[in-house]
Amino acid sequence: MRDERTLYIVVPCYNEEAVLPETSKRLREKLQDLTAQGKISARSRVLFVNDGSKDRTWEIIAGLHAEDPVFSGVDLSRNRGHQNALLAGLMTAVNFADMIISMDADLQDDVNAVDAMVDAYHEGFEVVYGVRSSRTTDTFFKRFTAESFYKLMKALGVDIVFNHADYRLMSRCAVEGLAEFGEVNLFLRGIVPQIGYKWTTVEYARGERFAGESKYPLKKMLAFALDGITSFSVKPMRMILNVGAIVFVVSLIMLLWALIAKLTGHADSGWTSLMGSIWLIGGIQLLSLGVVGEYIGKIYAETKHRPRYLIREVLNTQDGEKE
Ligand code: UDP
Numbered sequence: 001m002r003d004e005r006t007l008y009i010v011v012p013c014y015n016e017e018a019v020l021p022e023t024s025k026r027l028r029e030k031l032q033d034l035t036a037q038g039k040i041s042a043r044s045r046v047l048f049v050n051d052g053s054k055d056r057t058w059e060i061i062a063g064l065h066a067e068d069p070v071f072s073g074v075d076l077s078r079n080r081g082h083q084n085a086l087l088a089g090l091m092t093a094v095n096f097a098d099m100i101i102s103m104d105a106d107l108q109d110d111v112n113a114v115d116a117m118v119d120a121y122h123e124g125f126e127v128v129y130g131v132r133s134s135r136t137t138d139t140f141f142k143r144f145t146a147e148s149f150y151k152l153m154k155a156l157g158v159d160i161v162f163n164h165a166d167y168r169l170m171s172r173c174a175v176e177g178l179a180e181f182g183e184v185n186l187f188l189r190g191i192v193p194q195i196g197y198k199w200t201t202v203e204y205a206r207g208e209r210f211a212g213e214s215k216y217p218l219k220k221m222l223a224f225a226l227d228g229i230t231s232f233s234v235k236p237m238r239m240i241l242n243v244g245a246i247v248f249v250v251s252l253i254m255l256l257w258a259l260i261a262k263l264t265g266h267a268d269s270g271w272t273s274l275m276g277s278i279w280l281i282g283g284i285q286l287l288s289l290g291v292v293g294e295y296i297g298k299i300y301a302e303t304k305h306r307p308r309y310l311i312r313e314v315l316n317t318q319d320g321e322k323e
């Protein structure tokens with residue numbers, strides 16, 4: 001019966017009371033605009049996911065929903081982090097939507113890029129990546145670390161889209177594909193390209209956070225980067241193997257050298273080099289153990305098959321039916 005396509009915009013929110021009033025206003029306007037143009041159905045919604053916020057975020061979301069059914073909400077049982085919150089939103093939205101856009105709450109992702117994403121969907125693309133055209137509003141440090149990270153990921157053989165964060169459109173089909181990936185160590189930017197299907201990119205200028213402060217301090221950013229690498233690349237482990245092989249060869253040569261020195265009566269040589277090599281090898285061993293441990297930790301987390309999120313409540317109204 002419905003030939004018009006339904007769009008859900010999924011917005012993970014962690015302590016975002018400062019930005020929600022403005023974000024909801026802009027997103028509602030965007031949906032109204034697209035509906036008027038006949039690009040999306042009137043059943044389209046903005047779905048806010050409350051990721052265990054400590055402030056009034058959920059009260060605001062519930063208030064918005066009561067006031068206008070265009071706003072839906074998912075309340076998680078506790079803070080599970082951006083990636084899990086996003087997944088919870090996608091998995092909820094896929095029951096109602098034909099296409100789903102994920103976006104940050106702080107309006108850093110330019111809302112106007114939604115038009116181009118929806119157009120691309122109508123042209124038959126299943127995944128549309130929002131790609132930053134510039135990073136002029138980022139600090140030098142953030143830009144440098146982020147771009148180095150993308151380059152490192154590429155060098156390690158991980159297939160990710162350059163300068164794409166989690167601002168993207170996915171068709172229902174693509175999200176159903178994503179649902180098949182059961183991993184606990186979620187790094188959506190790495191998983192989505194593995195789904196495949198027809199994809200394209202849309203450029204947008206990344207703005208500054210509208211209000212409030214970043215929920216991604218350096219520590220979380222580093223943990224996220226490490227997760228991304230170790231979830232998708234086994235190259236670090238291979239590098240250890242290579243380093244191990246080289247060190248082994250070097251130690252054989254050293255042994256030979258020591259023997260020759262002994263036989264020719266020059267045994268009293270090199271306390272410095274001895275100390276040096278002990279420290280070097282000790283360091284390499286610890287480092288290697290650490291990398292191996294990182295992967296074992298991942299396996300440990302995956303084998304437990306713990307749920308990635310638990311939903312406390314869903315607020316979503318569709319034609320009288322209530323979830
Ligand atoms: N976020 C979340 N759970 C968290 C941390 C962040 O849902 O534990 C959301 C946050 O509300 C925002 C998005 O993830 O919508 C991106 O966070 P933020 O803008 O703080 O990151 P930055 O843009 O500084 O990298």
Ligand code: MG
Nearest residue numbers: 104106108209
């Ligand atoms: Mg932000």
